[in-house]
Amino acid sequence: RMLDKSFGSPRFNEVNLVTGVTVVDPYTVRISLEKPYSPFLAVLSDRAGMMVSPAAAQKLGKGLAREPVGAGPYKFVEKRPQERIVLERFDQHWDKNAGNIDRIIYRPFTDENARLANLRAGELDIIDQVAPTEVPKLRTDPVLRLLERSGLEWQGVWIMVAGPPFNNKLLRQALNATIDRGTLVNVVFGETAVPANGPFPPALFTYDVPANSRIPERNLDLARQKLRDAGMPSGFSFTLKITPGRVAQQVAQVIQSMAADAGIKVNIEIVEFGAILSQGETHKFEAILLGWSGRPDPDGNIYGDFVTDGGLNFSAYSNPRVDTLLDAARILSTRDQRRRAYGDVMNILSDELPYLFLYWPKQYKVLGPKLQGFVHISDGMMRFRYSWLNP
Incomplete structure (x- = not known):
């Protein structure tokens, strides 16, 4: 799918050295490359390696972006542009230790002050990025937790x-x-x-x-x-x-x-x-x-x-x-x-x-008191595979 130029995948340039994929057994695939490519494992660990459902990809084509079906412990429910994206726990996932939150709602806040205020009020459990002036205060905040990492961007x-x-x-x-x-x-x-x-x-x-x-x-x-x-x-x-x-x-x-x-x-x-x-x-x-x-x-x-x-x-x-x-x-x-x-x-x-x-x-994330088990990664993406919420 990503190698099909007519599909127009934004990941094409990341995988265009792949010449073939062979199923070796139920748990092994062999990927053949046109020439040596040392970053390839890193590529697979990032966006280009995020698995989607072949059946859904074949059925929906370019519409997969509007109704994504992946391989993680949460399933897509809905997307309302500029309002929210909703995920729910997928009970049939193979990893029974993953997916410990019933429902995850992503909400956009363009105003960084409003974002932090909603976190303090308990309306949110985690926010992405904060105003520079807030960082020193958040380091000593008695309720909220500030996570800081070197990012990957320039x-x-x-x-x-x-x-x-x-x-x-x-x-x-x-x-x-x-x-x-x-x-x-x-x-x-x-x-x-x-x-x-x-x-x-x-x-x-x-x-x-x-x-x-x-x-x-x-x-x-x-x-x-x-x-x-x-x-x-x-x-x-x-x-x-x-x-x-x-x-x-x-x-x-x-x-x-x-x-x-x-x-x-x-x-x-x-x-x-x-x-x-x-x-x-x-x-x-x-x-x-x-x-x-x-x-x-x-x-x-x-x-x-x-x-x-x-x-x-x-x-x-x-x-x-x-x-x-x-x-x-x-x-x-x-x-x-x-x-x-x-x-x-x-x-x-x-x-x-x-x-x-x-x-x-x-890269910054600020967590409310309920969210536990969150792992902060340098790429900035929010992953909740093994996270959970305390009462």
């Missing part, structure tokens, strides 16, 4: 390198030199994020690649020199597209203020999320403030974004050496070998700057 600015003004690398370097990542994180996020310079947050084994973990300092003299070298000593202007919301607006305004100190004018344009994805995919932008949710293997945090014609390569970036190194990192089998390949990639990306990595958000 956030920053896509730069369109195939058109003006940023087809001039010197202008990309000038803009990058104006940004103080530490100040940006402190102003907008406090302790809930970490300054970044690459796609590998602390939760990944490639975090310590020097060009990834070494955070560049702001250098206005360097920025002005790059502008002079580019033939634009008085600066230039560009449009930075952002999605609606407080955080995106604050980050954009900090970038705008910092860039102005070197004579770079940043025009901020707010675009609806779906539209901004479409504009990214069709390369109709100068700069976009947008990140990536992250994957458990480094390949999922870099390959599709920077390989030539990659499905997530909004910048239209292309470098044959980067392509070779990214392909090599998929074949190499040890962490040290892969770390060296990614290190070479990051040395190139840090110079050519098709993307300005700004920060790595931390």
